[in-house]
Amino acid sequence: MTAMIEIDGLDVTFRVKGHEVQAVKGARFTVGEGESYGLVGESGSGKSTILRAICGLAPVTGGTIRIEGRPLGPRRDKAFASKVQMVFQDPYASLHPRHTLDRILSEPLAIHGIGEHDRRVVAALESVGLPASFRFRYPHQLSGGQRQRVAIARALMLEPEILLLDEPTSALDASVQAEVLNLLWDLREERGLTYLMVSHDLAVVDHMCDRMAVMEAGRIVETLERPDLLAGRFRHPYTRKLFEASLAAGG
Amino acid sequence: MSLLEVDDLHVRFPTETGMVEAVRGVSFSLGRERLGVVGESGSGKTITGRAILGLVRKPGQVRARRMLFDGIDLARLDERGMRRLRGQRMAMIMQDPKYSLNPVMRIGRQLTEGLRLRERMSPAEARRRALDALEAVKIRDPERVYDAYPHELSGGMGQRVMIAMMLIPGPDLLIADEPTSALDVTVQAEVLKILDDLVRERGMGLIFISHDLKLVSRFCDRVLVMYRGKVVEEIAADRLDQARHPYTRGLLNCLPRIGGPRGHLPVLERDPAWEEA
Ligand SMILES: Nc1ncnc2c1ncn2[C@@H]1O[C@H](COP(=O)(O)OP(=O)(O)OP(=O)(O)O)[C@@H](O)[C@H]1O
Ligand SMILES: Nc1ncnc2c1ncn2[C@@H]1O[C@H](COP(=O)(O)OP(=O)(O)O)[C@@H](O)[C@H]1O
Ligand SMILES: [Mg+2]
Numbered sequence: 001m002t003a004m005i006e007i008d009g010l011d012v013t014f015r016v017k018g019h020e021v022q023a024v025k026g027a028r029f030t031v032g033e034g035e036s037y038g039l040v041g042e043s044g045s046g047k048s049t050i051l052r053a054i055c056g057l058a059p060v061t062g063g064t065i066r067i068e069g070r071p072l073g074p075r076r077d078k079a080f081a082s083k084v085q086m087v088f089q090d091p092y093a094s095l096h097p098r099h100t101l102d103r104i105l106s107e108p109l110a111i112h113g114i115g116e117h118d119r120r121v122v123a124a125l126e127s128v129g130l131p132a133s134f135r136f137r138y139p140h141q142l143s144g145g146q147r148q149r150v151a152i153a154r155a156l157m158l159e160p161e162i163l164l165l166d167e168p169t170s171a172l173d174a175s176v177q178a179e180v181l182n183l184l185w186d187l188r189e190e191r192g193l194t195y196l197m198v199s200h201d202l203a204v205v206d207h208m209c210d211r212m213a214v215m216e217a218g219r220i221v222e223t224l225e226r227p228d229l230l231a232g233r234f235r236h237p238y239t240r241k242l243f244e245a246s247l248a249a250g251g
Numbered sequence: 252m253s254l255l256e257v258d259d260l261h262v263r264f265p266t267e268t269g270m271v272e273a274v275r276g277v278s279f280s281l282g283r284e285r286l287g288v289v290g291e292s293g294s295g296k297t298i299t300g301r302a303i304l305g306l307v308r309k310p311g312q313v314r315a316r317r318m319l320f321d322g323i324d325l326a327r328l329d330e331r332g333m334r335r336l337r338g339q340r341m342a343m344i345m346q347d348p349k350y351s352l353n354p355v356m357r358i359g360r361q362l363t364e365g366l367r368l369r370e371r372m373s374p375a376e377a378r379r380r381a382l383d384a385l386e387a388v389k390i391r392d393p394e395r396v397y398d399a400y401p402h403e404l405s406g407g408m409g410q411r412v413m414i415a416m417m418l419i420p421g422p423d424l425l426i427a428d429e430p431t432s433a434l435d436v437t438v439q440a441e442v443l444k445i446l447d448d449l450v451r452e453r454g455m456g457l458i459f460i461s462h463d464l465k466l467v468s469r470f471c472d473r474v475l476v477m478y479r480g481k482v483v484e485e486i487a488a489d490r491l492d493q494a495r496h497p498y499t500r501g502l503l504n505c506l507p508r509i510g511g512p513r514g515h516l517p518v519l520e521r522d523p524a525w526e527e528a
C-alpha cells in the first residue's frame with residue numbers, strides 16, 4: 001500500500017498571551033492510498049488541529065507531514081490544493097453567506113485557471129445529488145444536509161485525491177447523516193479517494209474506516225484496526241470509556 | 252400547575268417565495284421534567300424554542316392560543332418584561348455556539364457580565380463562579396479558556412462554554428437546542444448529568460431538543476416527535492423503540508452501529524401523508 005499521508009512526530013503549538021497551548025503532541029500515523037482513516041477522541045483533544053496543520057492552517061512546531069512521500073514545507077501551493085481538500089466542521093461558517101452556489105463552486109476553478117466552468121459546476125452538483133436548479137441559490141436557502149453536500153462538492157471541484165473530513169455529519173440528523181455517509185461511500189468507490197475523517201461518533205468511524213487513531217489531550221493514545229474495536233481489543237482506558245459509552249448510547 | 256403551557260402555537264415567516272409555516276399548531280405542557288423534542292432538520296424544533304422565549308425575529312409572526320410560564324402570560328409581556336425573564340428564569344442554549352458567543356470578547360467577560368450587572372457580584376467572586384461553571388462542563392483548563400477568545404476553542408469546547416453560560420443564572424426553564432451534538436459520548440455524559448441534577452435537585456424544567464433519538468430515549472422522560480411544524484407523536488421516552496409513526500421508526504433505522512453492516516445505510520423515504528398525521 002502506498003502511503004498517501006504520513007504524519008510523523010507532529011507537534012502543533014499555539015501561542016496566546018505569552019503562554020503556549022500544545023494542541024498536538026508527537027502525533028504519528030500513516031494513511032494508505034484509497035484508505036479511510038478515522039480520528040476519534042475527546043473534545044478539544046487536537047483532532048481538527050491535525051487536519052488544519054495538514055492544510056497549513058495551524059502552527060506546526062515539530063515533526064513532518066508527507067503527502068505521497070514528499071515532505072510539506074511551511075507553505076501550501078496550488079498543487080497541494082488540487083491534491084488535498086478539506087471539509088470543515090462547521091457547515092454554517094464554511095460557505096460564504098452572500099455567494100451563490102455557482103460562485104462558491106466555480107471559485108476554485110477560477111483560481112486554478114480551469115475552464116468549462118458551466119459544465120463542471122453542474123456536474124459537481126449532480127455528483128453530490130443536488131439538482132442543477134440549485135445553482136443560483138444562496139447557502140441560507142439550503143438545509144443543513146444540503147449545505148454539507150455543497151461543502152463536499154466544493155472540495156471535489158479540483159478533483160483531489162485526498163479529502164480531509166472534519167465531523168462531516170455531526171450537525172445533521174440521523175436520516176440526513178445516512179445520506180451524506182452514503183454519498184461519501186460512493187465517491188470513494190468511484191474515484192478511489194483517500195479519506196482522513198474526524199468524528200466524535202465511534203459508530204460513524206467504524207462504519208467508514210478500517211483503521212483509526214484515538215486521541216486524548218493532544219496525544220494519540222492508541223491506534224486500532226476495525227476488528228480490534230468490535231472485539232474490544234484495546235488497552236487505553238480512554239478508548240474503553242469511549243467504547244463503552246458508545247455501546248450504551250446504542251452505537 | 253405546570254411550569255410551561257403551550258397551546259396551539261403557530262410561527263410563520265413571509266419570504267420572497269411565499270409564506271413559510273415553520274410551526275403549525277404545537278401544544279404541550281411541561282412540568283419539572285425532561286421533555287425531549289426530536290425531528291429532522293427543518294421540522295420546527297428550534298423555532299418552537301425561540302418562540303417560547305420571545306426570540307423570533309421580524310418579519311416572523313408568532314401566534315398562540317395560550318403560552319403560560321409559571322402562571323405568567325407570555326403573550327402579554329412587553330419586551331422589557333420578557334428580557335428580564337430571559338436573563339434569570341428562562342434560558343436557551345443555542346444550537347450554534349458561533350452565533351451566540353461574541354467573537355471579540357474574551358470568554359471570561361461573557362460569562363461574568365450578567366453576574367456583575369444583575370447580581371452586583373464582585374469581580375473576584377464572579378470570576379470564581381465562572382471558573383466553577385467551566386470546570387463543571389469538563390473544560391480541562393478553565394483558566395486558559397476564561398482568558399481565550401471564541402476562535403481559540405474547539406467545536407466542542409465552544410458548545411460547553413455556551414452551556415456554562417446558560418447555567419450560571421440558575422434558570423427555572425432551560426431550552427437546550429442540540430446541546431451535545433459536537434461532543435464525544437464521554438463528555439456528553441458529563442454534560443447530561445449536570446442537566447439531570449438541575450432537574451432533580453432544583454426542579455428545573457428542561458426542553459431538550461435533539462436529532463439524536465437514542466440519546467433522547469435514554470435521557471428524557473417524555474418525547475415529542477415533530478415533522479414539518481407539527482407534533483406527530485408523543486411517547487414515553489423509554490418506549491421510543493415502539494414508536495408508531497413511520498417517520499420515527501425510519502429515523503431509528505438510519506443509524507450506523509459498531510460492527511454493523513457496511514456500505515449503504517437505509518435512508519428515509521418521506522411520505523406526504525405523514526404531514527397529516
Ligand atoms: N487558534 C487557536 N488559538 C489557541 N488555541 C487553539 C486554537 N485553535 C485550537 N486551539 C486549542 O487546541 C486544542 C485542540 O483543538 P481542536 O480544535 O483540534 O480540538 P478537537 O479535537 O477538534 O475538538 P472538538 O471535538 O471539540 O472539535 C484545544 O485546546 C483548543 O483550545
Ligand atoms: N428567518 C426565517 N425565515 C424563513 N424561514 C425560516 C426562518 N427561520 C426558520 N425558517 C424555517 O422554519 C422551519 C423550521 O426551522 P427550525 O425550527 O430551525 O428547524 P429545526 O427543527 O431544524 O430546528 C424551516 O423550514 C426553516 O427553513
Ligand atoms: Mg474539532
Ligand SMILES: [Mg+2]
Pocket residue numbers: 293296297298346428
Ligand atoms: Mg434547529
